[in-house]
Amino acid sequence: MPKKATRTKRERDPAATRQRLIDATVRLMVQQGFSGTSVDQICRDAGMTKGGFFHHFENKEALGLAAVEWWGRMGTALYAEAWQDTSLDPLKQLHRMFDIMAGFKRRSDEAVVCMVGMMSQEMSATNSAFQAACARELNLWTENVARMLTAAKKQHQPKTKFDPMQVAWFLNSLWQGSMLIGKTCRSQELIRHNLKLARNYVDGLFQAN
């Protein structure tokens, strides 16, 4: 009997391995930041060794950038339900987005955080690659919100003049700041309140219908 073909098959799946490294990176860096997380630690967490790691990524920075990019893609996917349903009244789209954001709370002991916001604070002043990557993600979010606001202006009477892009940046800033403070003050209630006020603010831009 010839050797069984493919016994047990040693899980040789580079794409999955790469993703495991990214997952571990996100998990750790969202807690400890970039400088606070070592490559050894990431490897341990991903069940991988340093040698293997450097086969997949040129250096630690490349991994960090990949993690930021992945975070952005994941975020976009989470918002997709609200952003992409163009059949919906744009104001309702925004409402749904706020609901999604309010639902981000995970286990009660875990803060709602944004890796992009964290990397922004830690890295963007000294590392222009991170700065650019984070700026790209922040822009993406803002442009989506601005698009909905612009659409809303066409369907509803704005109560006063406003620039959708400016308001979108306003909301993005509020959101990033909410997560920052919510984490530090250990209050997810704060985030909910801020989201409620933001929702009222957006509604207040338009005539009551």
Added chain:
Amino acid sequence: MPKKATRTKRERDPAATRQRLIDATVRLMVQQGFSGTSVDQICRDAGMTKGGFFHHFENKEALGLAAVEWWGRMGTALYAEAWQDTSLDPLKQLHRMFDIMAGFKRRSDEAVVCMVGMMSQEMSATNSAFQAACARELNLWTENVARMLTAAKKQHQPKTKFDPMQVAWFLNSLWQGSMLIGKTCRSQELIRHNLKLARNYVDGLFQAN
């Protein structure tokens, strides 16, 4: 001949030395974060050696906490003009505060940043001393703003019901997020716009007079 009454001396001034260390820490950590800044670097920047440093501070963490505290005191002093002039209409106090915030822009190549916000993002998930210190500073700001909002409610007809504390947290979040995004997107214009919208928001809470 007794020694000349000590002049030219080698500036033996421990309080000033300590402050030099704190100044250097703020300068560096506001750029590179806590983990990204080494004690050696701080000592070099402060014109001091490691031995001297550890005479003044128990460890790096203690220095970081002292720097956060100092940042808070400095901030409070900067806002004092707006916060402490109780003869002023509280709404005018808030306006003056927004003006102060808008004036924080330094040289055009330097972003407006907040050390408390940065340390919040980097440290508060893993280091409870930092978390507590940052939370304290954030609370202080919020309470001052809430105080003015409460006073404003008494002197002006609020257009709708609102909780001063909630609105104050809203404004604090917006402010922290504005600095975060302003830094990463390299736009101080964004901060100005956000402050203008915030000002309008606050004004909108009250009846036009």
Added chain:
DNA sequence: TGATACATACCGACCGGTTTGTATGCCCAA
């Protein structure tokens, strides 16, 4: 078909340099 050659995935020891922190002693003011 199956031997050979090569490419890819991964391992783990190791390197030079940097990190925080300590041990110790000099110097100057009171």
Added chain:
DNA sequence: TTGGGCATACAAACCGGTCGGTATGTATCA
């Protein structure tokens, strides 16, 4: 002369990154 302010020298751990090697999959061709 004594003690606090500061410098020098050093320790021990840790860092990002390299390197030689091995295991595994795939293309090639007799």
